[in-house]
Amino acid sequence: MATMQDVARLAQVSVSTVSYVLTGARPISQGTRAKVLAAMAQLDYQPNAMARGLASRRSRILGLLLPMDERGLGATETAFVTGAAAAASAVGYHLVLSPVGGGGDLDGLRRLASQRMFDGVVLMEVQLADERVGALQQAGVPLVLIGRTGDTAGLSYVDIDFEQTVREAVAYLVGLGHRQIVYVNHSAETLASGYGPALRTRDAFVTAMTGHGLEPVMIPAQDSAAGGRAALAAAITRTPGLTAVLAMNETAVFGILGELTGRGLAVPDDVSVVSMVTSPQVAELATPALTAMTSPGSALGRIAVEALVRHLDGAGDERHQQLLPCALEIRGSTAAPRSRHPDGG
Amino acid sequence: MATMQDVARLAQVSVSTVSYVLTGARPISQGTRAKVLAAMAQLDYQPNAMARGLASRRSRILGLLLPMDERGLGATETAFVTGAAAAASAVGYHLVLSPVGGGGDLDGLRRLASQRMFDGVVLMEVQLADERVGALQQAGVPLVLIGRTGDTAGLSYVDIDFEQTVREAVAYLVGLGHRQIVYVNHSAETLASGYGPALRTRDAFVTAMTGHGLEPVMIPAQDSAAGGRAALAAAITRTPGLTAVLAMNETAVFGILGELTGRGLAVPDDVSVVSMVTSPQVAELATPALTAMTSPGSALGRIAVEALVRHLDGAGDERHQQLLPCALEIRGSTAAPRSRHPDGG
DNA sequence: CTGAAAGCGCTAACAG
DNA sequence: CTGTTAGCGCTTTCAG
Numbered sequence: 210m211a212t213m214q215d216v217a218r219l220a221q222v223s224v225s226t227v228s229y230v231l232t233g234a235r236p237i238s239q240g241t242r243a244k245v246l247a248a249m250a251q252l253d254y255q256p257n258a259m260a261r262g263l264a265s266r267r268s269r270i271l272g273l274l275l276p277m278d279e280r281g282l283g284a285t286e287t288a289f290v291t292g293a294a295a296a297a298s299a300v301g302y303h304l305v306l307s308p309v310g311g312g313g314d315l316d317g318l319r320r321l322a323s324q325r326m327f328d329g330v331v332l333m334e335v336q337l338a339d340e341r342v343g344a345l346q347q348a349g350v351p352l353v354l355i356g357r358t359g360d361t362a363g364l365s366y367v368d369i370d371f372e373q374t375v376r377e378a379v380a381y382l383v384g385l386g387h388r389q390i391v392y393v394n395h396s397a398e399t400l401a402s403g404y405g406p407a408l409r410t411r412d413a414f415v416t417a418m419t420g421h422g423l424e425p426v427m428i429p430a431q432d433s434a435a436g437g438r439a440a441l442a443a444a445i446t447r448t449p450g451l452t453a454v455l456a457m458n459e460t461a462v463f464g465i466l467g468e469l470t471g472r473g474l475a476v477p478d479d480v481s482v483v484s485m486v487t488s489p490q491v492a493e494l495a496t497p498a499l500t501a502m503t504s505p506g507s508a509l510g511r512i513a514v515e516a517l518v519r520h521l522d523g524a525g526d527e528r529h530q531q532l533l534p535c536a537l538e539i540r541g542s543t544a545a546p547r548s549r550h551p552d553g554g
Numbered sequence: 555m556a557t558m559q560d561v562a563r564l565a566q567v568s569v570s571t572v573s574y575v576l577t578g579a580r581p582i583s584q585g586t587r588a589k590v591l592a593a594m595a596q597l598d599y600q601p602n603a604m605a606r607g608l609a610s611r612r613s614r615i616l617g618l619l620l621p622m623d624e625r626g627l628g629a630t631e632t633a634f635v636t637g638a639a640a641a642a643s644a645v646g647y648h649l650v651l652s653p654v655g656g657g658g659d660l661d662g663l664r665r666l667a668s669q670r671m672f673d674g675v676v677l678m679e680v681q682l683a684d685e686r687v688g689a690l691q692q693a694g695v696p697l698v699l700i701g702r703t704g705d706t707a708g709l710s711y712v713d714i715d716f717e718q719t720v721r722e723a724v725a726y727l728v729g730l731g732h733r734q735i736v737y738v739n740h741s742a743e744t745l746a747s748g749y750g751p752a753l754r755t756r757d758a759f760v761t762a763m764t765g766h767g768l769e770p771v772m773i774p775a776q777d778s779a780a781g782g783r784a785a786l787a788a789a790i791t792r793t794p795g796l797t798a799v800l801a802m803n804e805t806a807v808f809g810i811l812g813e814l815t816g817r818g819l820a821v822p823d824d825v826s827v828v829s830m831v832t833s834p835q836v837a838e839l840a841t842p843a844l845t846a847m848t849s850p851g852s853a854l855g856r857i858a859v860e861a862l863v864r865h866l867d868g869a870g871d872e873r874h875q876q877l878l879p880c881a882l883e884i885r886g887s888t889a890a891p892r893s894r895h896p897d898g899g
Numbered sequence: 900c901t902g903a904a905a906g907c908g909c910t911a912a913c914a915g
Numbered sequence: 916c917t918g919t920t921a922g923c924g925c926t927t928t929c930a931g
């Protein structure tokens with residue numbers, strides 16, 4: 210493994226000159242640069258990452274912190290991760306996937322931060338009240354969130370625009386003629402834990418429905434097909450005349466579809482289903498394919514990393530706060546309501 | 555940020571003593587250790603990862619190399635990744651997610667290897683003839699594959715036991731009374747590219763069916779729901795009396811289900827479906843839930859990392875070669891064939 | 900435009 | 916059982 214010394218010797222220049230042609234931190238004459246480059250090529254030189262990191266105090270490594278408990282990552286979260294990794298790689302950074310304990314392990318976080326392995330950190334699965342944010346800030350680690358806390362003052366984040374997403378989905382269904390729309394959310398425990406997407410969509414649903422002069426009916430569901438079946442059963446009991454379901458639960462929506470079909474209700478003829486914050490791949494799996502609000506997926510991860518790197522490399526203390534819309538993609542699970550009830554149309 | 559110097563000064567010992575209580579590389583007396591530990595605690599000391607890496611020539615960072623093109627990671631691959639990350643974290647390593655160009659970018663790989671950022675590397679999505687393996691070996695990077703090449707001499711790998719998986723799935727269907735079993739594989743292009751799982755299961759299917767005295771009928775499918783629909787249509791044309799489908803294509807299987815239902819064929823009463831190398835979460839999404847050969851998922855990633863770390867920390871040149879079985883999990887998509895054809899039983 | 904040299908914070912001989 | 920010290924390979928002043 211050739212070192213910078215070797216290159217310098219071969220090119221007959223000093224090590225600092227080699228360093229400067231590499232970093233471009235000061236002007237180098239054409240001739241010198243050429244000599245150095247030739248020597249590097251000849252020796253197949255690659256700078257040592259650790260040495261560079263130690264001397265420059267920048268590891269060029271980013272951490273992607275995500276709680277890994279439960280049932281692994283969903284398609285949407287996976288897209289965040291791959292998007293972030295690709296973006297980091299594109300700008301010459303490395304991305305460490307760092308599974309951190311779901312909640313209590315703040316000390317572990319602080320320890321991680323103090324090791325100075327990460328120049329900055331992207332935090333996923335942020336709760337509305339998330340102590341990790343404070344811990345990280347206190348440790349002085351540049352930080353970008355995917356998702357956001359309740360109070361976002363002074364924070365950088367990228368998140369989905371849940372308000373817009375719900376508004377658009379509801380408007381679409383209402384435009385089709387639906388009036389009895391039931392919203393299936395995550396479980397009560399998830400809500401209670403302060404899971405932002407669940408909370409924000411819930412509030413947005415109330416606002417949107419009320420705005421249309423309609424009653425917002427909401428049912429929680431466990432994150433499973435069985436949870437979806439149960440939720441649909443509950444929904445029909447509560448609102449027998451429902452003609453549309455708005456699902457904020459990528460997993461439960463499959464159970465909803467199954468239960469609907471099992472009860473002899475056709476999708477979309479009897480009941481329309483819109484799945485929110487869903488990846489196209491997942492939407493395509495269902496029969497019929499799901500009309501969905503497509504999550505920005507890898508774009509979120511990419512933007513988070515780009516904002517972080519800009520902050521590290523660049524000017525200064527720019528906060529980056531951005532909400533990305535979900536796009537309505539109409540597939541086979543929605544239609545105008547059949548006038549089953551004479552009073553319904 | 556306190557350094558080791560600070561700790562040494564406060565504890566009134568030399569830096570090397572501090573280093574040795576940290577690494578345990580040589581015995582330290584109770585009293586001294588206690589003093590050092592106290593000083594570390596008081597200063598909230600954390601060793602600097604870059605400095606440690608440079609001096610010890612071990613970064614404690616592992617690379618997870620995966621080609622990221624196409625449509626992101628499936629559930630099974632995601633499980634590999636999360637399993638690997640969790641395992642690395644558990645043994646004090648970091649795991650970098652490194653998206654490398656699908657095929658031709660061997661130079662990029664070599665460059666990566668020469669930067670000495672990774673102590674070792676886990677390579678995913680290995681083809682039967684994969685030049686990356688040779689390049690990495692030549693670069694002297696300790697290497698474990700998830701999947702395997704055609705010639706595995708001298709390599710460490712963890713892979714799914716496709717032969718066993720197919721054998722067991724076929725035996726299960728034959729045991730139920732099925733005789734006309736069609737195997738739906740990945741696309742012809744995927745086969746042609748040397749994708750191991752597709753090739754190995756294909757061969758295993760021929761062997762298994764022939765062993766039962768049955769004819770092995772195989773149909774390729776694009777990796778999409780539409781691909782599955784088309785494949786099923788082709789299968790029925792070719793084998794009108796088919797009573798079971800063995801699907802080696804997590805995505806296409808949803809299309810198969812949809813097309814079956816669309817043609818008025820009930821699952822499992824008219825046609826049984828077994829999905830191979832599938833995650834439970836995905837199997838549960840289908841209606842009916844899929845009987846599947848469940849992929850070892852995160853275990854593969856975990857074992858790969860553990861083998862790699864054992865090689866790095868440990869004794870020496872132990873190759874680790876291991877095949878993991880998929881477990882048959884019976885759900886709602888399989889049953890004994892209805893005797894539609896008098897000659898069928 | 901280029902060189903010399905002082906570290907970055909730690910590990911691992913070597914010496915006791 | 917502990918201390919001294921020479922690096923690891925690079926970046927970045929400080930000098931010219």
